[in-house]
Amino acid sequence: MCETCGCGDPELVSIDVHDRILAGNDRTAKHNREHFREHGVVAVNLMGSPGSGKTAVLEATARAVGERRRLAAISGDLATDRDAERLRAAGVPSIAITTGSACHLDAEMVHRALHDLAWRACDFLFIENVGNLVCPAVYDLGQAVNVVALSVTEGEDKPLKYPVMFRKADLVLLTKIDLLPHLPEISVAAIAGALARVMPRPAMLPLSVRSGEGLTRWLGWLEDTRAAGVSRTAVLERA
Amino acid sequence: MHEYSILRALLDRVEAEAHARSASSVRRIRVSIGEFAGVEPELLRSAYTLLRERTICQDAELEIRAVKARWECPLCTRRIAPGEVLQCPECRTPARLASGDEIMLDQIAMEVP
Numbered sequence: 001m002c003e004t005c006g007c008g009d010p011e012l013v014s015i016d017v018h019d020r021i022l023a024g025n026d027r028t029a030k031h032n033r034e035h036f037r038e039h040g041v042v043a044v045n046l047m048g049s050p051g052s053g054k055t056a057v058l059e060a061t062a063r064a065v066g067e068r069r070r071l072a073a074i075s076g077d078l079a080t081d082r083d084a085e086r087l088r089a090a091g092v093p094s095i096a097i098t099t100g101s102a103c104h105l106d107a108e109m110v111h112r113a114l115h116d117l118a119w120r121a122c123d124f125l126f127i128e129n130v131g132n133l134v135c136p137a138v139y140d141l142g143q144a145v146n147v148v149a150l151s152v153t154e155g156e157d158k159p160l161k162y163p164v165m166f167r168k169a170d171l172v173l174l175t176k177i178d179l180l181p182h183l184p185e186i187s188v189a190a191i192a193g194a195l196a197r198v199m200p201r202p203a204m205l206p207l208s209v210r211s212g213e214g215l216t217r218w219l220g221w222l223e224d225t226r227a228a229g230v231s232r233t234a235v236l237e238r239a
Numbered sequence: 240m241h242e243y244s245i246l247r248a249l250l251d252r253v254e255a256e257a258h259a260r261s262a263s264s265v266r267r268i269r270v271s272i273g274e275f276a277g278v279e280p281e282l283l284r285s286a287y288t289l290l291r292e293r294t295i296c297q298d299a300e301l302e303i304r305a306v307k308a309r310w311e312c313p314l315c316t317r318r319i320a321p322g323e324v325l326q327c328p329e330c331r332t333p334a335r336l337a338s339g340d341e342i343m344l345d346q347i348a349m350e351v352p
Contacts, residue, residue: 010263010350015256017344021249021270104241135241138277138342160322164277167336200310200325200333 025139028107032114032142039120042226043127045141047165048149049158050131053175053209055083057149057218058126059090060209064219072122074113076105076130083128092126093118104135107142124222133162144229145170152176152186159194166198171205171221178208242282245342246290253347257295262349265299269346273339274308308339 020026036043048054055075062071073094075083081096088094095117097109110127119125127143129136148169150158153176159166166172172195180186188206195202205221207214249270257265272278280303287301310319312327313335319325325334 010352012266012348013260013262013351014346014348015260016346017252017256018346019252019344021245021252021342021344023252024248102241102244106244134277138241138245164275167275196324196326197322198325200335202325 025107029140029142041125043125043143045127045143045146047129047136049133052149052151054128054149056209062090062092064215069123071124072119073126075128103132105129106139110141133165137165137168147171149173149175156190159198163198171203174206177206178210243286246286257349262351265296265349267300267348269302271304271306271341271343273306273341275339276342306341309337310334311337
């Protein structure tokens with residue numbers, strides 16, 4: 001326009017982009033996912049509130065799995081590497097990502113952490129996200145599955161209050177069920193009912209690391225996930 | 240407060256697009272944020288006010304289009320109201336989020352000399 005009239009004013013140009021703002025993160029996540037697939041590693045993004053029992057679930061998983069499967073972990077924490085220390089003590093090679101003020105892990109942080117962890121030899125890589133029911137749901141890390149730990153003490157309405165997080169969950173681990181006898185106001189059926197309103201494919205597994213209840217089912221779920229992943233890879237390789 | 244890191248990613252992308260076209264300034268940025276995106280438009284806006292200083296977007300208006308969440312049956316496209324069980328009442332198929340999880344950069348208006 002202004003080229004025509006010669007007034008010398010800059011031209012206003014509109015560019016249609018229509019791309020995800022987090023396209024950069026998505027690319028790195030895809031790259032991580034390809035790494036995991038290539039080495040037959042099932043990456044599990046474990047999310048949940050602070051204190052929902054994420055680290056305790058992983059400690060119990062390591063104990064229950066024994067020598068049958070090799071585990072590794074990346075733990076996101078705001079200020080300490082305490083979770084990674086606990087997991088190393090439980091025999092799981094682990095590395096901490098100290099996020100400072102960041103409330104979530106992103107694909108680049110995970111990618112950098114992979115350089116400092118012997119993850120290729122493991123069967124399951126647990127990415128223990130920062131304790132938070134909001135921000136971690138937004139970032140793809142390259143995981144095969146999302147698991148959300150929800151403890152019975154958090155209340156029945158948490159899924160309805162944080163629908164974005166629960167919508168993305170492939171499985172909800174209902175933790176600390178050994179406390180249920182002390183919580184007459186909490187109903188497991190009500191929690192399942194709330195999940196059905198935020199998860200199109202509701203999947204909940206009640207668990208207690210203290211009594212061991214539910215651990216066998218949890219290990220079974222992990223094995224099923226691994227089998228599904230391996231068969232998908234086999235199909236891709238044949239094609 | 241992941242809105243700050245989302246805004247940082249947005250500014251990086253807008254700067255790259257503006258640079259590629261040798262733009263002298265950016266006048267308007269249009270984004271779409273879904274109700275189920277996990278992003279608070281108001282927090283995004285305050286992050287923008289803070290982070291746009293001394294960037295090519297300093298004088299650019301940020302337009303945020305809020306997209307409502309819409310659940311539907313993937314087979315019969317029957318709508319499922321928010322708060323309902325996320326399953327088609329007719330055929331029991333798990334619902335699909337047809338819209339509402341967008342975190343999109345739609346359009347940039349820039350001045351090109």
